[in-house]
Each structure stands twice: as C-alpha cells, then as structure tokens.
Amino acid sequence: MKTGTQHLYIPGPTNVPEAVRRAMVVPMQDHRAPDFGDLTLGLFADLKKVLGTKTGTVMMFPGSGTGCWEAAICNTLNPGDKVLMARHGQFSHLWVEMARKLGLDVELVDLAWGAGTPANEFARILGKDRDGAIKAVFVTHNETATGVTSDVAEVRRALDEAFHDALLFVDGVSSIGAIHFRMDEWGVDLAVTGSQKGFMLPPGLGMIGVSEKAMAAAREARMRRAFFDFAEMARMNETGYFPYTPPVPLLHGLRAALDRMLTEGLENVFARHRRLATGVRRAVAAWGMELCAEHPSLHSDTVSAIRVPQGVDAREVIRVAYDRFNCSFGAGLGPLNGKVFRIGHLGDLNEGMCLSAIAIAELALAAAGAQATFGAGVAAAQEIYAEPVARAVRPPLGIATPVAAE
Numbered sequence: 566m567k568t569g570t571q572h573l574y575i576p577g578p579t580n581v582p583e584a585v586r587r588a589m590v591v592p593m594q595d596h597r598a599p600d601f602g603d604l605t606l607g608l609f610a611d612l613k614k615v616l617g618t619k620t621g622t623v624m625m626f627p628g629s630g631t632g633c634w635e636a637a638i639c640n641t642l643n644p645g646d647k648v649l650m651a652r653h654g655q656f657s658h659l660w661v662e663m664a665r666k667l668g669l670d671v672e673l674v675d676l677a678w679g680a681g682t683p684a685n686e687f688a689r690i691l692g693k694d695r696d697g698a699i700k701a702v703f704v705t706h707n708e709t710a711t712g713v714t715s716d717v718a719e720v721r722r723a724l725d726e727a728f729h730d731a732l733l734f735v736d737g738v739s740s741i742g743a744i745h746f747r748m749d750e751w752g753v754d755l756a757v758t759g760s761q762k763g764f765m766l767p768p769g770l771g772m773i774g775v776s777e778k779a780m781a782a783a784r785e786a787r788m789r790r791a792f793f794d795f796a797e798m799a800r801m802n803e804t805g806y807f808p809y810t811p812p813v814p815l816l817h818g819l820r821a822a823l824d825r826m827l828t829e830g831l832e833n834v835f836a837r838h839r840r841l842a843t844g845v846r847r848a849v850a851a852w853g854m855e856l857c858a859e860h861p862s863l864h865s866d867t868v869s870a871i872r873v874p875q876g877v878d879a880r881e882v883i884r885v886a887y888d889r890f891n892c893s894f895g896a897g898l899g900p901l902n903g904k905v906f907r908i909g910h911l912g913d914l915n916e917g918m919c920l921s922a923i924a925i926a927e928l929a930l931a932a933a934g935a936q937a938t939f940g941a942g943v944a945a946a947q948e949i950y951a952e953p954v955a956r957a958v959r960p961p962l963g964i965a966t967p968v969a970a971e
C-alpha cells in the first residue's frame with residue numbers, strides 16, 4: 566500500500582494540473598455540431614503562439630509525437646529522397662530509423678550521445694551539396710535521452726549561408742511549450758510536438774506546425790499517406806472540424822492548459838523552466854556528478870540526464886526511488902541504460918517539487934551505493950530557489966517575444 570503523492574519526475578508524461586484534469590471530464594459531444602469550432606478554432610490560434618508562428622498552419626492528429634514525425638515525412642518528401650540527420654541520443658536515433666523504414670536515403674552524422682546537433686558539420690555537407698540532392702535537414706531540438714538542447718537558429722543559418730533549399734524538420738516534442746521555440750524566426754518548416762510533455766496533458770495528441778513552404782511541398786510530394794494527410798486535415802480544420810473523430814476530452818484539456826500557459830505568460834513559463842533546471846543542475850554538481858550533455862551550452866531546461874559514478878547501477882537508483890519512495894525518474898535509454906538516470910523538470914512544476922526530486926534522488930543514490938551527502942544537492946538547489954523571481958510583464962497575446970523584467 567503506497568500512500569501520499571506519486572511523484573512523477575520523468576520527461577513525459579508530465580504532471581497534469583488539477584484544472585486541466587477537471588476540464589477533461591466532459592459529457593461526450595457532437596464533433597460535427599455547428600458550434601464545435603467555438604472550441605477548436607481558438608486552440609489552433611493559441612497553439613500558433615506557443616510554436617511562434619504567424620504564417621504556419623498548426624494541425625493536431627490523434628496519436629503522439631511519433632505519429633507527427635511520420636506525418637511530417639510522408640506529407641512532404643518522396644520515396645528515396647536524401648535527407649540529412651544527426652544521431653546523438655535515443656530520440657534522434659528513432660527518427661533516423663523511421664526515416665529509413667519510410668524509404669528515405671539518410672545521410673547520417675553519428676555523434677556521441679551527449680552531443681548537440683552539429684551545425685558546422687551540417688553547414689559543410691550542405692555547402693558541398695551544390696545540386697540540392699538533400700531535400701530535408703532534421704534537428705532534434707531537445708534530445709530527451711541525454712538532456713541536450715540544440716541551437717535550431719544555427720542550423721537555419723547553415724542552410725541560408727549555403728543558399729540551400731532543403732526543408733527544416735524539427736522535433737520539439739520535449740521543448741515546445743517549455744523552452745523558447747520560434748518557428749517563423751528560425752524558418753522551421755515542420756515543427757513536431759505532442760500533448761504529454763510541455764503541454765501538461767495526457768498522451769494521445771500529436772501537434773505539428775507546417776510552414777507555407779512545407780504546405781507547398783505537400784502538394785507535390787508523392788510519398789503515400791492516408792490518415793496523416795495534411796491536405797484533408799487542413800481543409801477540415803479551417804472551419805474547426807476534423808476528417809475523423811478527434812479526442813474531444815483532450816481538446817478541452819488543451820484549452821485549459823493553453824489558458825494556464827498564456828495566463829502565466831510564455832516568457833514566465835520559459836523562465837520558470839530555466840530556474841527550476843538550474844537548481845537541479847546545481848544539485849548534480851554538489852553531488853560531484855556529471856550531466857550527459859557534453860557542454861553547459863547544451864544543457865536542457867526540461868530534462869537532466871545524470872551520469873552515476875563508476876560502480877553504481879543507475880537502474881538501481883530508479884528502482885529504489887520507485888519501490889521505496891513512490892517516485893519515478895527517467896531511465897537511461899539505449900546505450901545509456903544503467904549509466905544515467907533522468908530527472909524530468911518540465912510542465913506543471915515548482916520549486917518544492919524539484920526539491921523533493923533532488924532529496925529522493927539523494928536517498929536512492931545512497932541506497933544504490935553512491936557516496937551521497939544527504940542534503941548537499943537540496944542545499945545547492947535552495948540557493949537558486951531562494952533568489953527572488955523576476956517576473957516578466959505579462960506578454961500580449963501574440964507570438965512570444967522577450968519582454969523586460971519588471
């Protein structure tokens with residue numbers, strides 16, 4: 566019999582706020598009713614604010630982030646197309662695998678797990694591709710397996726400086742809604758995300774931002790698609806409808822989640838993630854442990870992948886946390902299994918929750934045989950959390966732009 570809070574510190578699904586949970590308890594309604602657009606049209610408009618696009622089209626597909634990976638590919642590319650990808654963690658790895666299964670010719674840059682997207686190497690490859698054989702460049706904005714955030718703007722610069730016309734695909738599943746994402750400014754053509762991470766919802770909904778250039782590519786592309794067809798979805802969405810039954814309770818939850826995000830202010834949401842993440846990183850440093858990310862400039866504000874000391878099994882840390890302390894941490898994926906555990910710090914989270922995560926991690930690390938001074942990480946994070954919060958002015962309901970602190 567477990568009592569008290571079931572602590573959830575994984576990078577998705579994340580904690581669902583009570584108001585969002587309640588908003589999903591609705592009687593079923595007619596998704597062809599004349600007023601269904603009253604709910605859905607506002608969702609599309611507000612999702613565009615979170616993705617940072619005015620000119621793009623946002624669609625929602627029942628499914629998950631992985632579904633929208635597939636939607637992005639099969640709508641805009643042709644079988645056999647050459648695409649440029651990097652592999653530096655489990656999620657970038659899985660996107661490469663999918664691209665190959667769908668018949669793309671992947672030019673792969675293989676990197677250490679902990680590296681970021683290699684913008685310089687991409688620039689070199691794109692510069693050599695004079696006849697434009699490469700049709701798309703893929704970026705995993707936030708590699709959730711390693712806690713690495715890459716610089717999408719740098720990849721856009723590499724494309725522009727090479728005068729290269731390839732589409733820019735970005736996986737923002739564990740970044741969008743939690744850290745800055747500027748689809749228009751970065752010239753992102755396909756921006757993929759899902760409901761269960763920054764959006765604080767249960768799993769079940771994939772969202773995708775599609776640029777005008779990608780919509781044009783979709784009219785020409787010959788890869789087969791049916792369920793994920795952009796044209797039919799976009800046509801129906803214009804008046805607030807869907808080609809098939811959307812997950813209606815999730816849409817009500819999304820309404821409540823977007824209301825919370827826009828009321829807090831997107832700049833404040835991003836600043837909160839930065840602040841909470843900084844506390845967790847200070848705790849890791851106080852333990853004398855290392856993050857998986859190769860360089861501080863790559864540190865993710867939504868998830869930290871923590872390398873356990875030699876001789877300690879990270880699986881044991883996770884097992885003890887779950888069995889004894891009612892707390893879920895993220896596992897090390899693929900080759901990182903047993904070597905890292907991950908603390909997800911995104912979504913509906915505050916200082917107290919992060920301090921709990923750190924305190925429980927100390928207990929679990931000690932039980933797994935790590936040298937851990939109780940309270941060292943907690944105290945280091947408290948130093949960060951003790952600082953007063955500079956609240957950004959509530960931004961106007963437009964695309965998120967940096968605003969001065971009060």
Ligand SMILES: *Cc1c(COP(=O)(O)O)cnc(C)c1O
Pocket residue numbers: 577629630631632656705707708709736737738739759768
């Ligand atoms: C979670 C995640 C995915 C997969 O999303 P699902 O919703 O589980 O299909 C893809 N990419 C990244 C970066 C993720 O964090």
